[in-house]
Amino acid sequence: MRFRRILATAAVAAVTTPVALLSVTPAFADTKPATQEQPGRLTLAQLEKAAAEAQKAYDDAVLAEKEGREVLEAALADTTPLAVAATAAVKAAEEAGTAKAAADKALADAEAALTDAATPEEREAAEKAVTDAEAAAKAAGEAKTAADAEAGTALDARDDERVAAVRAYDLLKKAVEKALEDKRAADEALAEAREEEGNEDDTCVPEPELTTVVTGLPSEVVAGEWVNFRLRLTNGTEKTMDEVYPYASVHATDRSGLKDIDDLLKLQWSSASSTTWKTVDDTYYIDPVSPLEAGAHSDIKLRLKVDAKAPAGQGVAFAAGDYYNDDESCGGTPDLATYEFEIAAAAAAGTPGNTPDATPTPSATPAATPTATPTAVAPTPQGGVSDQPVNGSLANTGSSSAVPQVALVGGAALLAGAGAVFAARRRRGGSAA
Known part of the structure; x- marks a missing residue:
């Protein structure tokens, strides 16, 4: 009884035939098999x-x-x-x-x-x-x-x-x-x-009408400085989703693509109405939006800081969403939306100025998800849907132990993996482990 998505974010260099569904660094961009250009579910x-x-x-x-x-x-x-x-x-x-x-x-x-x-x-x-x-x-x-x-x-x-x-x-x-x-x-x-x-x-099913879009994330992040951006969840279906769990994570390596620098990244979130920032924990799930009505959207404020001692490199941000209803139906976005960005070392960094937003990787973004633009989230409804009403805010419940978890392999797997990177999403309320 679970909704499960398997995504590869690492090249398996320790096996005869590597499995690579998503390259997050130039070092592996040329080794991605031509037959696996569309990331998705491993057979x-x-x-x-x-x-x-x-x-x-x-x-x-x-x-x-x-x-x-x-x-x-x-x-x-x-x-x-x-x-x-x-x-x-x-x-x-x-x-x-x-x-x-x-x-x-x-x-x-x-x-x-x-x-x-x-x-x-x-x-x-x-x-x-x-x-x-x-x-x-x-x-x-x-x-x-x-x-x-x-x-x-x-x-x-x-x-x-x-x-x-x-x-x-x-x-x-x-x-x-x-x-x-x-x-x-x-x-x-x-x-x-x-x-x-x-x-x-x-009963958990992929729901392409539940979309996640990141806006405001610059294409270059300067080490030592906070960058603010937003994650918008949109319920494009005709039914209310009782609880929607936003998912957000970041991954980065140095320019060689061989050294994982995830431990130098700090990702935090807050609700649109809150001034308190909370660190995204190792489940990568944020407190749920409860409820998210049909045709409505809800915005989550995010901010990212790369430690000042981090080397120049490249990173990728991931976004997704899962929903759970009181009738025990459940589902989520079919794929992880991905947004690549460069990391400028603090010593060599200039002022980002009008650096354009990071754009979603086409192969990893759901078809129904609009391409991010270099501007902040517009205050007007997106795609003709209405704004999320007051009761569609983040529930102050903390991260539930029953919330599904996406396991994202770090940079070490980019060097010598021995299996596919997988993400398991579990149904709330007594799902099998």
Whole structure:
């Protein structure tokens, strides 16, 4: 009993045949398969293939980690050439130290004998002994210094080899963890797809007449500055929707497309009548509009800030909506509306000025959703529908635990995913997990 949408927002680089339905960075724009230009719902066969490839990637990572452990254990042994050389160098340094100590003692004894010399002959012999002892002590000191240096170099070489082996093994362990994470994501997506396929009682349906449009989001966002924009939900049907949950999220990478910088983004919202800003949480759902009457729309104020330390990059904003009625019917926008924007680093940024609004990505925007314009939301009704009445405001209920969740993969999956990115929307009120 659920409404479920599966969207891909990452290229699966860790499998033989990547699954890419939506490219959010130029780095992956040229690798998008021509047969998947229209983002949408992955088939069961595609999910099965992704899960099988994720399983293989995980098995390969486990095998590599096992072999890496053997390499590490060998590198840490005292029998490696560098370890043997280090042991020999340390022993030579110790012997040189012993020889220097003996030479120093011989010099001290010779100097004592010179002091005690009673006759000219004894004194002459003692002076020669001191001279010889001084030369021997100097040579022993130089030998010890050289031996100590050689021992230090040998120990550094041995330790560098061991550190490199430890680091290499650590990368293999992290690869196993990542492969397991990707495998679980792919398995979960496949399990949900199979569950949905066998669920004949699912009453949640795609509703193309429920539209989401973002306006006012500039095509360039300067790091360190807030940008304000709006999300408009429009009920284009002839029936009132008792509760409509707006969905909004943002994702970004650096210019290479390889580094996820989602943790440097802050997205907040407030209702049209509220002055209090709330941070969009990790469910990406905003408090519901309750109700949204037939032909009406409701606006949600949004603002985005990219941390001042963020590098230049590119981002994408997502918008969607789900509705739930008291009679337990439910549904939502068929696709996520997407809006791409550039990120200008704070140090190199100028004043955005009249930067045009971000425009929706055509392939990911519902057909009934108008293209965003560079202006703010117009105060007049959109598309001839009436304004949302007073009782169609955001309900102050907080994010319900029963609200469906859209799982959006971050930038790490852009590097090495092992399954499709999926979004599961669950019906309110006791839906199956």
